[in-house]
Amino acid sequence: MESFVFATSARIEFGAGRVAQLPQLVAGLGARPLVVTGGRPQRLAAVTGSLTDSAVFAVAQEPTFDIARAGLAAALSHGADVVVGLGGGSVLDTAKIIAALASNGGDPLDYAEVIGAGQPLSRPALPVVAVPTTSGTGSEVTANGVLAAPEHSVKVSLRSTTMLPRVALVDPALTLDLPPAVTAHSGLDALVQCVEPFVTPFANPLTDGFARTGIARSGRSLRRAYADGSDLAARTDLALASLLSGLCLANAKLGAAHGIAAPAGGLLGAPHGAITAAVMPAVCRHNLAAARAGQAPRAVEERYAEVGYLLTGRRTPEAGIEWFAQTAALLGVEGLASYGLTEAQIPALAEASARSSSSKGNPVSLTPSDFEAILTESL
Numbered sequence: 018m019e020s021f022v023f024a025t026s027a028r029i030e031f032g033a034g035r036v037a038q039l040p041q042l043v044a045g046l047g048a049r050p051l052v053v054t055g056g057r058p059q060r061l062a063a064v065t066g067s068l069t070d071s072a073v074f075a076v077a078q079e080p081t082f083d084i085a086r087a088g089l090a091a092a093l094s095h096g097a098d099v100v101v102g103l104g105g106g107s108v109l110d111t112a113k114i115i116a117a118l119a120s121n122g123g124d125p126l127d128y129a130e131v132i133g134a135g136q137p138l139s140r141p142a143l144p145v146v147a148v149p150t151t152s153g154t155g156s157e158v159t160a161n162g163v164l165a166a167p168e169h170s171v172k173v174s175l176r177s178t179t180m181l182p183r184v185a186l187v188d189p190a191l192t193l194d195l196p197p198a199v200t201a202h203s204g205l206d207a208l209v210q211c212v213e214p215f216v217t218p219f220a221n222p223l224t225d226g227f228a229r230t231g232i233a234r235s236g237r238s239l240r241r242a243y244a245d246g247s248d249l250a251a252r253t254d255l256a257l258a259s260l261l262s263g264l265c266l267a268n269a270k271l272g273a274a275h276g277i278a279a280p281a282g283g284l285l286g287a288p289h290g291a292i293t294a295a296v297m298p299a300v301c302r303h304n305l306a307a308a309r310a311g312q313a314p315r316a317v318e319e320r321y322a323e324v325g326y327l328l329t330g331r332r333t334p335e336a337g338i339e340w341f342a343q344t345a346a347l348l349g350v351e352g353l354a355s356y357g358l359t360e361a362q363i364p365a366l367a368e369a370s371a372r373s374s375s376s377k378g379n380p381v382s383l384t385p386s387d388f389e390a391i392l393t394e395s396l
């Protein structure tokens with residue numbers, strides 16, 4: 018019997034030029050916006066300037082616990098009653114976490130998974146309007162925010178349906194100036210975020226439909242957007258794929274590629290999407306071999322074959338895996354050694370990957386020695 022829950026942002030606005038709606042949408046939610054944006058706020062000054070009585074908090078890197086604390090202080094001193102996230106996944110996650118902390122009180126460690134107390138965020142967060150400027154994370158429709166804890170060499174989430182943004186405002190034109198490396202890393206991550214929820218046993222009919230569309234749109238436009246960042250049709254496909262990937266990951270589960278990325282991101286400091294892309298071919302090969310050996314449902318092999326069909330027109334698992342590996346190489350993603358992983362670090366990273374929450378969505382239950390094999394293959 019099918020049985021599932023599907024939760025997402027209350028309103029999704031999508032399309033080139035939609036950012037013009039931002040002042041009106043924000044005014045409907047509060048009078049004192051805190052605008053969380055990237056390290057170069059002047060890049061989006063025309064958008065932030067359109068919001069009256071606003072204060073700006075800039076996030077120049079993937080967020081840490083200290084950045085979240087500083088953002089909370091900025092929200093409280095401004096008396097913010099609505100939070101706008103205008104930037105990449107780093108910015109959107111920070112905005113969502115600030116909004117949750119502003120109404121729940123306390124410190125981010127009180128609510129963090131794995132290294133924190135994991136308390137529930139029971140009070141409604143301040144309303145968030147999430148406006149992505151990368152096409153990668155889908156954070157505009159997800160119920161978590163990721164923080165790095167460099168002292169623990171790990172990245173962990175704060176998670177609650179109360180963290181779902183009130184509005185996801187996705188304007189593909191905002192991604193036209195994304196540099197090729199960010200296009201590559203974020204675009205490949207969105208594709209992984211469609212594939213892992215498509216092969217997980219936690220998939221449901223809604224996430225399946227979104228995943229199929231996201232995989233097909235990524236397949237036809239990822240290489241095009243990398244080659245020509247000004248191609249609005251390709252940018253639109255990638256923005257949609259990213260949005261769909263967020264709907265999928267928030268309502269199904271991810272898998273071993275993201276299970277590795279959580280501890281590897283904390284250890285290596287490499288871009289999140291570069292890590293998921295670097296390990297994805299080995300993860301798929303491992304899952305496929307296990308399915309063929311009867312250690313996972315046969316349906317897993319069919320799912321990978323469908324991914325192959327959506328990406329290449331050839332209905333075999335190998336076609337999809339080969340296309341992904343070739344595309345990642347074409348887009349400049351290298352092996353994990355190039356991001357600083359050494360052979361000596363593999364056993365501890367494999368242990369941490371096996372424990373990570375995303376690994377629970379993998380279609381095959383993987384041991385630390387399986388993760389060691391995947392990491393060695395991905396070096």
Ligand SMILES: NC(=O)c1ccc[n+]([C@@H]2O[C@H](COP(=O)([O-])OP(=O)(O)OC[C@H]3O[C@@H](n4cnc5c(N)ncnc54)[C@H](O)[C@@H]3O)[C@@H](O)[C@H]2O)c1
Nearest residue numbers: 055079105106107150151154156159161163194195203289
């Ligand atoms: N909450 C979730 O569901 C979720 C899912 C996946 C990843 N994440 C997190 O998201 C973060 C990664 O986000 P990301 O991949 O979007 O990268 P990012 O937000 O870190 O941005 C990457 C770089 O691109 C720049 N940038 C952003 N938009 C730009 C634009 N339009 N033009 C030029 N430069 C631009 C940023 O300033 C930054 O230097 C990680 O911390 C990851 O853990 C969260």
